[in-house]
Amino acid sequence: MKGFSVIGTSSTGKTTTIENIIKELVKRNYTVGTIKEIHFEEFKIDADGTNTSRHKEAGSSLVTARGHYETDIMYQHKLSVNEILKFYDHDYVVMEGVRDTSAPKIVTAHDIKGIEDRIDETTFAISGQISNSMTEYKGIPVINSITHVDKLVDLIEEKVFKLLPDMKDECCQKCGHTCRELSSLILGKKAKRSECLLDNQEVSLKINGKEIKMVPFVQQILQNTVEAVAKELDGYFENGDIEICIRR
Template identity: 50%
Template structure:
């Protein structure tokens, strides 16, 4: 799955760019999902007095509203992007306005000042209203989504790698840098996506749906303990993924 974010100030052309990108990706046969970041503090789809609202008020942690033509899931909390993306199994996921997740970014802007305000090493292209006046800024290409949607998606196909683990450096750092630095190096052609160490024989620990962060030393101990025990069991196959699930009633 490949994930990228379209960011920028209000009225800079983000949604117009995303519409064009989704249409062109879909035309090429890709499955596409999207996420819209809402910055309005009082935002809520569910309203007081509805049946679903009453379910939540009674204590339901997850409410599904199942209609004839759509199904909506209502969580009573703000989910991390890692949790949100677990619901997706698409070729591409386009994020609008998301800046707290390590993903390549297309920056939409109206002016060069807006570019300077929001520029970071993971921005790989420009779009939005600025593209009406220029086709590049300091080496970054600028695409008018209404006229150059095909060229923009060509560039997305070429530049956006499969999603990185998005781990803080203190919980990983196996490649010698943070995921953000790793991504910037990939976008600049200095590294390859395959150099991510987490994807090479990684071990993950979950309690419920929450991933427990582990430093490499702890990962090594856990891996050695589990593999050392399981390798003595009948049916063990070297190189195969090992999955262990412990029911909450184990004690």
């Protein structure tokens, strides 16, 4: 699953850019999912006094509202991007306003200051209102998503890669880089996506069929624990594969 984020201040053309990108990706037969970051601190979908709100107030930690045409699952806390992405299985996930990710980014802006406030090593394109007055900024292409969405999506197809696991910097760096650093190197063609060693884990853990990414020391703990038990059993032999399935 590939993913990228579009970031920028309000009224810079961020949502319009995303709308046009989604339409073009779908036109090219890709499946698309989206994540929208809401920066308004008081935001909540569920209004006070509704039945589902009363469920929450009574103590339910997970509330689901199911209608004829929509199902809304409401957690009572903020999920991390990685937790949210577990619900997706699309060709592309487009994130709006999400900055705490190593995924490649498109910046939308009114002016140069707006670019400078948001640009970082993972920025691969600039769009929004400023694209009416320039075509490049510090070597980064500036593309109007209204008049040249085809070129913008061509660039997305070229640059955007399978999402990195976004492990905490202090936990992994098995490849020699943080996830953000590796993302930057991949965008600059100085590294390959395959250099993320967590895609080829020696120890794998699946929950409900989905593989859970584990940093090296967690893999080692799991391996040592399982091997310590397995060694005491008939049928164990060195270097053999060990599989455990727990059904609940």
